[in-house]
Amino acid sequence: MRISRRALALAAAAVLALPLSACGSGEDGGGSTDASGKVEGDITFQTWNLRANFKPYFEGLVADFEKKYPDTHVKWIDQPAEGYADKISADAAGGTLPDVVNVSPDLVAPLAKAGLALDLDKAAAKYRPEYLDGAWASHRIPGTSGTYAFPWYLNTGPLFYNKALFRQAGLDPAQPPKTYDDLFADALDMARKSGGKVATLANVPTIEDFGRYGVELMDQQGTGFAFNDAKGVELLTKYKELYDAKALDPQALTATPESSGKKFLTEAVAMNPGSALDLANFQKQAPNLYKNIGITDQITSTGHVNMYVMGVMVNSRTRHTAASVAFAHFVTDARNQMSFAKQVAIFPSTAGSLDDPYFTKEDGTDETRVRIAAAKSLKTAVNYTPVLxxxxxxxxxxxEVAKALQGKESPKAALDNAVKACDQLLRQQG
Known part of the structure; x- marks a missing residue:
């Protein structure tokens, strides 16, 4: 996936609409779930817009694997970010899906439903202890019992805030909000004391926000959504109060992560989520903001921050199951994930890796401070976005959130309508 300023996973690709009869890539049309055989054969590995910046890393990765397993040959292909989901869908339907594929959880879900993703709980259970619990669970599909991709790189990040805007509003910049009650109270204070000129937040609540707030997003069977419960209505009602008071930026209804980031960069809003990658951008493009930057933890009612995760899936129809599983594991093992994490601001999904001094030892810089805090929180982080x-x-x-904020519907009616629409789309997925 594209490694962007917003840390890899904010622009999730569209979910695939695959017919359940879609075929895999093996020319004989079949494959095996037995990964215990000899590691041999020619396989294809597909990544998501990584060649431009990381060609030497992946070429070295392939060379190391082929040296370890001389009877294998790995062909590495890289697809652009644009149209990646469509490309996977077309390959799945046409029987040309690569043996090993870089996916996000939402991309693996329809492939698993179509029988094209290898169940690693059956084929690679011995590797399960090597990964963080939350990361391994991120590629499970509600209503099924399997795990359908090795977890690869993770990301999360703090909330950044503008200390100068906090001071101007009479708020203590050394005491940023730690709870949702604090956040909503501070946001209303800032809007009131600035005459509605300074909003605290630039984004409407997303499914991740409902998850962080403690809303039950989906039933355990994966047959329906549930974010229209009392807690979900409570959160949207709070956002409605912010919107009416101009504590939520008026353009939040149409905002993108990029536009929200720009609002924060130009000091038009007081808080915005981000990652360690953002700090260098602040320093370069907005030195005044950088001078006044505050860094605090994600706000959550659950005690678990949100985690973005990428994975590596094995095509269940591959003719070389042992080689494909071995390579997918090789890409995502502790040594190679650690090597990749030192090239870009991402985090390994392997158990124990986040205890490495690189993720625990302070050196006095803000970049390291953010990296250490993120690594600590990832140990128990959750991918709140349902894979479906x-x-x-x-x-x-x-x-529907926009209608509620504009007063066209009540928060309850808006979420009821959203759940109804999402349930209908879920049924269409098959």
Missing amino acids: FSDQMKTALRN
Whole structure:
């Protein structure tokens, strides 16, 4: 996936609409779930917009694997970010899906439903203890019993805030909000004391925000959504209060992560989520903001921050199951994940890696401070976005949230309508 300023996973690709009869890539049309055989054969590995910046790393990775297993040959291909989901869908339907594929949880869900993703709980259970619990669980599909991709790189990040805007509003910049009650109270204070000129937040609540707030997002069977419960209505009601008071930026209804980031960069809003990658950008593009930057933890009612995760899936129809599983594990093992994490601001999903001094030893810089805090929080982080929650569902939720904020519907009616629309889309997925 594209490694962006917003830390890899904010622009999730559209969920795939695959027919359940879709074929895999093996020319004989079949494959094996037995990964215990000899590691041999020619396999294809597909990544998501990584060649431009990381070609030497991946070429070295392939060379190391082929040296370890001389009877293998790995062909590495890289697809652009644009249209990645469509490309996977077309390959799956046409029987040309690569043996090993870089996926996000929402992309692996329809492949698993179509029988094209190898169940690693059966084929690679021996590797399960090597990964963080939350990371391994991120590629499980509600209503099924399997795990359908090795977890790869993770990301999360803090909340940044503008200390100068806090001071101007009479708020203590050394005491940023730690709870949702604090956040909503401070946001209303800032809007009131600035005459509505300074908003605290630039984004409407997303499915991740409902998750962090403690809302039950989906039933355990994966057959329906549940974010229209009392707690979900409570959160949206609070956002409605912020919107009416101009504590939520008026353009939040149509904001993108990029536009929200720009609002924070130009000091038009007081708080915005981000990652260690953002600090260098602040320093370069907004030195005044950088001078006044505050860094605090994600706000959550659950005690678990949100985690973005990428994975590596094995095509269940591969003709070389042992080689494909071995390579997918090799890409995501502790040594190679650690090597990749030192090239870009991402985090390994392997157990114990986050205890490395690189993620624990302070050196006095803000970049290291953010990296250490993020690594600590990732040990118990959760991927709140349900794997079955497609881009169409995100749009449906966003549209209903906008109606509630504008007063066209009550928060309860808006979330009821959003759940109804998402449930209908879920049924269409098959």
